[in-house]
Amino acid sequence: MNFRMLTALVLAFVGLAAFPISASAATAYTTGTLNVRSGPGPGYARIATLPAGHRVTVIDCQGSWCAIRAAGIRGWASANYLDRVYVSRPIVVRPHIIVRPPHYRPHRPHRPHKPHRPRPGKCKIAPGFACK
Template sequence: MKNIILKTTAAAAALMALTGIAAADVTAVAVTDLNIRSGPGPQYPIVGAIGANQEAVIGGCQEGSKWCVVSYNGVDGWAYSDYLTAPFGGERVVLTERPSEALPPVSYEATSSVRTEVVHGELIGRKTALGTIEPIPAPPAEIRTYVEAHSAEPVYLDGEVVVGAALPDTVEVREIPDYQYRYVYVNQQPVLVEPETRRIVYVLR
């Protein structure tokens, strides 16, 4: 896995040079803690994260998808545009809903043997106000221990794992004894889920 991460990170770095991300002048703000991945999809390794309310430089977005090239705090990679906002036309909008000419299209060609996982559905993002999405308070230590001790094969969903995103009905969530929330591993990360709404309420990082 270490070799895969190093190779895919190198590929992402090469892409930054090709797309001229260093010269880009479009910045976006993350509305929640947002993963940076080595490629445009949930199956690629996590190489960093953009903190909630922090700015990242946007180098362009993949045509026909919601994944964009980003640079943040010395880390280059890809992030999911549903949770990034930027000023276009005098107002701040979700990057996914940007004008088509606002950012250049970029492409990605994997130079390593990244394992492609089957995408079983899509995380349904929050379409409400462009504010920070707040998680529940940190769960007790024994909850984290239980989830880590009872890990399961992750499901891979199009989108990014953030608080407030909803799971499709096809994803099975697991019970935690004497605890109100359920859990599941999504896109390589364990998350706590509110069973009634199927929304992610906490990401165990």
Template sequence: MHRRAEKGRKESEMKKFVIAAAASLAALVALPSIASAAPGFVTTNLNVRSGPGTQYPAVTVFPAGARVEVIGCTAGPGWCDVQGGGVRGWVSASYLDLAYDNSRVRAPSYVARIGIPTVTFSIGNYWDRHYRGQGFYRDRGRYEGRPVVVRPDRPGRPVIVQPDRPGRPGVGNPGRPDRVERREDRREFRQDAREDRREFRQERREDRREFRQERREDRQERREFRQF
């Protein structure tokens, strides 16, 4: 009896040791992700999406200048996994600054230099941890296995996240996704065309302004030359 009791006590102590060792190992594994988080700042009103691409639903909008913690970025980098204001999600690296050497630098050029890890995205694990209460969570099948859209979000065009409505295609409602996506593509194409026209007109105005200024300076030089 004494030997059995002693054996049971040793087995109990061994189990406690194994559990403690496993907990310590889990803590060590978790440390790099916490330690590698770097402070960042969004440079414009920016969509926070539930995945690294514009095809994923928007969770909220970070205002220009908002501070975030950068957990990791995809290769490129194209998108960064960030956390701020109690929200976890993905933002385009093109509109993200990082704190480096007492200044702000563009994320695409300094992610590797600062040591922010390159991460991959698994919609199942990520959405399970962060979006179980969101309306689009039950519609996750629409987004699994879809290719990542590398086109960055356009600044100044925040997505307003609205509650689901029956029969209305959009976030959390299957509806008619193909038609919605085509309509969104046409809208973005028209927006790009308008921006291109505005930039072209602005460049022409600046060219004419510079030309007139050069003519005035030339006339002034000729008048001064005649005086001599």
């Protein structure tokens, strides 16, 4: 690192340390991967990168850049990547599909039913006729 970048980094940390933490400090969440920089602008050195959904404390904002504190890191972040409401993405659980084959029953040939034969002596076709 050259001397100017080191000086800017030290001044940024000193400036952030001088900010009093007041009641105006707010909690926000990152909406995407967030680069934390040493000053308020894309030209400043990147200090760290925070993942989406990470909770940060917003200390102060100047234009579209906010002074933040998160995970022991102090720096500046673009306000476009900060949101006061944590929006969680729904968890998609893919169902475990089990395909079972249809129940197999071997084919049985059709057997005709035996005709009903009444018990002997109980046949009532007509008087005088015998049952078969």
